[in-house]
Amino acid sequence: MKLGTLKDGTRDGRLVVVKRDNSVYATADGIAKSMQEALDNWDEAEPKLQELFEKLEAGEVDGEPVDVNDFHSPLPRAYEWIDGSAYINHIVLVRKARDAEPPETLETDPLVYQGGSGHFLAPTEDIPLPNPEWGLDFEAEIAVVMGDTPRGVSKEEAGEHVKLLMLVNDNTFRNLIPGELAKSFGFFQSKPATTFSPFAVTPDELGDKWDGGRVNLPLETDYNGEFFGDPEAGPEMHFSFFDLIQHVTKTRSFTAGTILGSGTVSNEDQSKGSSCLSEKRMLEKIETGEFKTPYMQVGDTVKIEMKDEEGNNIFGTIQQKVVDAS
Amino acid sequence: MKLGTLKDGTRDGRLVVVKRDNSVYATADGIAKSMQEALDNWDEAEPKLQELFEKLEAGEVDGEPVDVNDFHSPLPRAYEWIDGSAYINHIVLVRKARDAEPPETLETDPLVYQGGSGHFLAPTEDIPLPNPEWGLDFEAEIAVVMGDTPRGVSKEEAGEHVKLLMLVNDNTFRNLIPGELAKSFGFFQSKPATTFSPFAVTPDELGDKWDGGRVNLPLETDYNGEFFGDPEAGPEMHFSFFDLIQHVTKTRSFTAGTILGSGTVSNEDQSKGSSCLSEKRMLEKIETGEFKTPYMQVGDTVKIEMKDEEGNNIFGTIQQKVVDAS
Numbered sequence: 110m111k112l113g114t115l116k117d118g119t120r121d122g123r124l125v126v127v128k129r130d131n132s133v134y135a136t137a138d139g140i141a142k143s144m145q146e147a148l149d150n151w152d153e154a155e156p157k158l159q160e161l162f163e164k165l166e167a168g169e170v171d172g173e174p175v176d177v178n179d180f181h182s183p184l185p186r187a188y189e190w191i192d193g194s195a196y197i198n199h200i201v202l203v204r205k206a207r208d209a210e211p212p213e214t215l216e217t218d219p220l221v222y223q224g225g226s227g228h229f230l231a232p233t234e235d236i237p238l239p240n241p242e243w244g245l246d247f248e249a250e251i252a253v254v255m256g257d258t259p260r261g262v263s264k265e266e267a268g269e270h271v272k273l274l275m276l277v278n279d280n281t282f283r284n285l286i287p288g289e290l291a292k293s294f295g296f297f298q299s300k301p302a303t304t305f306s307p308f309a310v311t312p313d314e315l316g317d318k319w320d321g322g323r324v325n326l327p328l329e330t331d332y333n334g335e336f337f338g339d340p341e342a343g344p345e346m347h348f349s350f351f352d353l354i355q356h357v358t359k360t361r362s363f364t365a366g367t368i369l370g371s372g373t374v375s376n377e378d379q380s381k382g383s384s385c386l387s388e389k390r391m392l393e394k395i396e397t398g399e400f401k402t403p404y405m406q407v408g409d410t411v412k413i414e415m416k417d418e419e420g421n422n423i424f425g426t427i428q429q430k431v432v433d434a435s
Numbered sequence: 436m437k438l439g440t441l442k443d444g445t446r447d448g449r450l451v452v453v454k455r456d457n458s459v460y461a462t463a464d465g466i467a468k469s470m471q472e473a474l475d476n477w478d479e480a481e482p483k484l485q486e487l488f489e490k491l492e493a494g495e496v497d498g499e500p501v502d503v504n505d506f507h508s509p510l511p512r513a514y515e516w517i518d519g520s521a522y523i524n525h526i527v528l529v530r531k532a533r534d535a536e537p538p539e540t541l542e543t544d545p546l547v548y549q550g551g552s553g554h555f556l557a558p559t560e561d562i563p564l565p566n567p568e569w570g571l572d573f574e575a576e577i578a579v580v581m582g583d584t585p586r587g588v589s590k591e592e593a594g595e596h597v598k599l600l601m602l603v604n605d606n607t608f609r610n611l612i613p614g615e616l617a618k619s620f621g622f623f624q625s626k627p628a629t630t631f632s633p634f635a636v637t638p639d640e641l642g643d644k645w646d647g648g649r650v651n652l653p654l655e656t657d658y659n660g661e662f663f664g665d666p667e668a669g670p671e672m673h674f675s676f677f678d679l680i681q682h683v684t685k686t687r688s689f690t691a692g693t694i695l696g697s698g699t700v701s702n703e704d705q706s707k708g709s710s711c712l713s714e715k716r717m718l719e720k721i722e723t724g725e726f727k728t729p730y731m732q733v734g735d736t737v738k739i740e741m742k743d744e745e746g747n748n749i750f751g752t753i754q755q756k757v758v759d760a761s
Contacts, residue, residue, distance in 0.1 A: 188553035212618045222620040223549040227514035227690035292538045294548040295621025360627045364553035
């Protein structure tokens with residue numbers, strides 16, 4: 110099934126079930142007020158939401174027409190947002206771009222950082238740019254929403270803790286990264302508010318494309334109205350979501366609604382383009398000796414979506430414009 | 436006023452107002468169910484909670500007797516937990532302990548990390564130790580709870596965003612830190628669930644001891660029933676909470692209920708003892724050439740509290756025992 114969160118003036122919005130073709134939605138009245146409330150009581154809420162979804166699909170419930178501008182990120186705020194960096198090609202390229210070496214444990218020990226989770230941007234919300242010299246970049250990713258997850262989950266057990274999937278734009282201030290990482294405490298200032306796709310879907314919506322903790326579909330990014338990349342999200346995800354769950358649960362447990370990201374989707378095949386400006390810039394540097402594409406400036410736009418093999422837009426579209434916030 | 440959260444079987448517990456002498460509490464019925472709900476509606480809830488507190492103080496409301504074992508951390512889970520490291524003496528000692536250099540910007544650019552916030556330990560809850568070789572340490576700190584805080588707050592404006600203060604035990608697996616920081620993405624696995632004091636108080640409860648974003652009182656730690664440290668929390672806090680708020684709001688805003696920590700309280704005067712084992716171990720190494728005090732093992736206990744000049748226990752006591760979780 111497909112879920113979303115309508116903006117309704119409250120902090121956490123109103124939970125709705127969305128028809129598979131993204132045409133209409135029905136509010137989850139009497140089941141759960143918000144996405145967090147549904148996740149907090151998932152075993153009880155999930156079958157009721159599923160039933161409503163099936164009625165909506167069958168036309169037995171009249172829906173309201175979807176306007177994605179009315180949708181917030183599925184969780185407008187979350188208790189944790191943890192982002193991995195599971196695509197080796199991305200790590201190698203962006204570290205090269207800032208003259209840093211990949212860690213020695215690149216292929217054996219996953220990279221994850223704890224992100225800010227108190228305020229996410231809505232899927233079509235403008236991205237505020239306080240200072241163009243901070244080097245604003247987008248990063249197109251996939252994320253899972255976890256249910257209650259205890260400490261010490263093995264990758265074999267991890268699948269049962271994945272309740273929903275969605276897309277991410279992990280907005281980043283590239284030029285603030287070196288100073289932050291030099292202090293070794295993480296990305297803090299270099300990560301402004303993150304954006305998620307309008308809709309979150311249960312894993313079964315992906316059919317056999319959800320396989321072993323990877324999503325075997327291309328993730329499409331357009332930049333300023335033109336193709337920017339459509340790398341395959343599955344094969345080159347070196348650490349699967351199941352590996353990442355095993356990794357993050359080594360020393361602690363997680364509450365329902367914890368979001369875990371894949372990191373920027375990236376393929377070695379350059380014909381697939383990129384999912385962030387930094388990679389494109391590094392490829393330009395390697396080829397021509399200089400960075401050509403600037404980071405995002407006021408007015409630039411980014412669009413991120415994922416289609417199934419029949420061309421259906423699974424998660425709805427992240428579509429954002431950069432605005433002056435100086 | 437003084438607030439707390441009673442364990443009631445729900446995820447977020449039940450908000451209560453606590454008498455200044457910690458003897459009795461009254462539930463905040465009709466004002467807010469949980470601490471988060473109160474913080475989400477602080478302007479409306481705060482005067483009502485204050486009124487209830489004054490009635491409790493005046494004996495106009497009968498309270499129930501306080502047993503701190505019935506209390507959860509004031510926020511059993513929070514949307515963000517950000518921890519600073521504002522005491523220079525601590526940074527210098529713990530980096531020396533792991534053969535790392537302090538950052539060049541030690542005195543000009545605050546260190547903060549984004550912590551896990553989906554699951555906190557209760558103030559008297561056992562600390563699970565999955566593996567004694569991970570080097571479990573306590574870290575006694577102070578934290579503020581922020582209200583809604585926009586991007587770009589100056590240190591001069593920061594005070595109005597501080598709604599509550601509490602104490603922290605920032606549990607840490609010391610031996611997992613080097614591997615995590617080597618990857619430069621932050622502490623992730625080296626920080627298990629954090630513990631907070633039973634009670635959170637409004638800044639006015641500290642009177643003139645809350646001054647310029649610092650708490651001018653000693654923070655007392657006992658280890659295995661013996662004195663371990665009582666460093667002054669104010670004078671050597673190089674970056675005040677107001678500095679830290681200015682720092683963290685550079686690139687994003689924060690939702691009500693965001694927790695911001697001071698980092699381990701530490702004084703240069705060694706007669707004041709320490710607030711974590713790592714500092715004590717480093718001082719032993721400097722003096723004798725070897726680390727003597729081991730990290731926490733099953734059965735070890737830690738107690739953290741702060742008293743005002745009249746000896747009143749302001750935040751209640753964090754009192755925890757390490758238990759086997761292998």
